[in-house]
Amino acid sequence: MKKLICVLLAAVLLFSLAACGKTASPSDDPVSELTPDCGEEPVNVFGINGHKLSEYRIVYRKTNVPSQYLFVARELQSLVAEKTGYTPDIYAEDEKLPAQETELLVGMCEGREVCDDYFYEIYNERGDYYLAVKGASVIFAANNAGGAYLAVKEFAKLIDKGGELKDMKQKGTGEITTVACVGGSITEGSNSDDSNKNYPTYLQEMLGPEYFVMNYGISGYSVVSTDQFAYCKTAQYKQSLSLAPDIVIFALGTNDCNPTSNQPYKAWEGTDRAQKFEQSVKELLDSYKALPSNPKIYLCLPCSLTKVPGDQWNADEWSARIEKYALPILQSVAREYELPVIDLWTWSRSHPEVFKDGLHPKDESYKEYALAVYNAMTEGKRGE
Numbered sequence: 267m268k269k270l271i272c273v274l275l276a277a278v279l280l281f282s283l284a285a286c287g288k289t290a291s292p293s294d295d296p297v298s299e300l301t302p303d304c305g306e307e308p309v310n311v312f313g314i315n316g317h318k319l320s321e322y323r324i325v326y327r328k329t330n331v332p333s334q335y336l337f338v339a340r341e342l343q344s345l346v347a348e349k350t351g352y353t354p355d356i357y358a359e360d361e362k363l364p365a366q367e368t369e370l371l372v373g374m375c376e377g378r379e380v381c382d383d384y385f386y387e388i389y390n391e392r393g394d395y396y397l398a399v400k401g402a403s404v405i406f407a408a409n410n411a412g413g414a415y416l417a418v419k420e421f422a423k424l425i426d427k428g429g430e431l432k433d434m435k436q437k438g439t440g441e442i443t444t445v446a447c448v449g450g451s452i453t454e455g456s457n458s459d460d461s462n463k464n465y466p467t468y469l470q471e472m473l474g475p476e477y478f479v480m481n482y483g484i485s486g487y488s489v490v491s492t493d494q495f496a497y498c499k500t501a502q503y504k505q506s507l508s509l510a511p512d513i514v515i516f517a518l519g520t521n522d523c524n525p526t527s528n529q530p531y532k533a534w535e536g537t538d539r540a541q542k543f544e545q546s547v548k549e550l551l552d553s554y555k556a557l558p559s560n561p562k563i564y565l566c567l568p569c570s571l572t573k574v575p576g577d578q579w580n581a582d583e584w585s586a587r588i589e590k591y592a593l594p595i596l597q598s599v600a601r602e603y604e605l606p607v608i609d610l611w612t613w614s615r616s617h618p619e620v621f622k623d624g625l626h627p628k629d630e631s632y633k634e635y636a637l638a639v640y641n642a643m644t645e646g647k648r649g650e
Contacts, residue, residue, distance in 0.1 A: 319350050443513065450484065491549065
């Protein structure tokens with residue numbers, strides 16, 4: 267009788283394997299041989315109030331720096347795909363995207379009523395977040411993308427536990443490194459056709475979601491505080507201080523050397539502009555050094571200009587002014603303040619192809635500029 271039962275079991279096994287287009291073969295792993303693979307998707311044992319993750323899509327909050335929440339959305343997408351075998355689609359919140367029950371909402375999406383309760387519950391602490399489930403919706407609520415990423419990491423732990431996730435509301439906090447990119451038109455992203463293609467955006471992607479990178483660049487503004495367009499007079503400057511960043515990337519000084527005749531007060535020869543420049547650099551740096559966050563400040567040496575057809579910037583004269591006046595002062599201040607230097611002057615002279623109009627990168631070439639900054643920050647420890 268035992269022999270008959272064994273023969274019947276073997277026949278059933280062979281039939282199931284044949285149904286999948288396979289033949290039996292010896293194996294050191296009998297469990298895998300007894301589990302026919304018919305090309306089915308991995309079983310999702312994790313549920314959310316009666317719904318499977320395979321029913322979900324990701325919707326991320328649109329801001330003036332969309333890449334920040336988009337980056338977190340992509341991390342969430344990868345996490346779900348890795349753990350369940352299902353890759354959810356990603357959408358930016360939009361009036362034309364009607365809400366559905368089964369959504370993973372990254373960053374308090376304003377177009378979703380289910381997120382409304384969280385706008386007033388998130389404090390201004392940079393790492394605060396809520397991970398919440400309300401009905402079929404999962405909310406990764408935070409006041410910045412870094413906080414939302416912390417919520418995503420908590421969600422990963424819940425997926426690993428498996429089972430059914432019911433309505434919940436979990437508050438947490440964590441360490442987020444904030445980065446303030448201070449500068450002129452190159453920092454702002456001038457010359458790009460896509461407003462999201464600028465060096466702070468690419469730097470965010472390179473540093474990863476545990477960093478929160480903000481763009482405080484504004485085109486045409488200079489260091490010297492008495493200039494008509496001085497950086498200290500801008501809203502961007504005040505906002506960069508309000509952020510209380512952990513890191514400041516200080517990339518000003520190019521516009522102070524602009525030889526344009528429309529701004530005669532920028533003449534250096536035979537004037538006291540050098541003294542004003544040094545004093546103003548120190549005043550700006552002191553304002554950041556005085557912040558309670560005690561930020562690490564990277565002082566960037568300005569880029570050299572590249573002479574291109576049309577030469578709308580008078581590149582040779584502008585570069586000569588930077589080299590003669592701004593560079594020595596910035597290098598001296600960096601030594602006095604013991605600041606790490608990002609030498610974009612030397613780098614730019616060996617990469618003229620990056621500066622499409624002779625002064626600014628454009629679109630994808632901003633990634634090369636960001637990589638130069640990133641490599642200097644990380645000392646080349648993480649690859650190109």
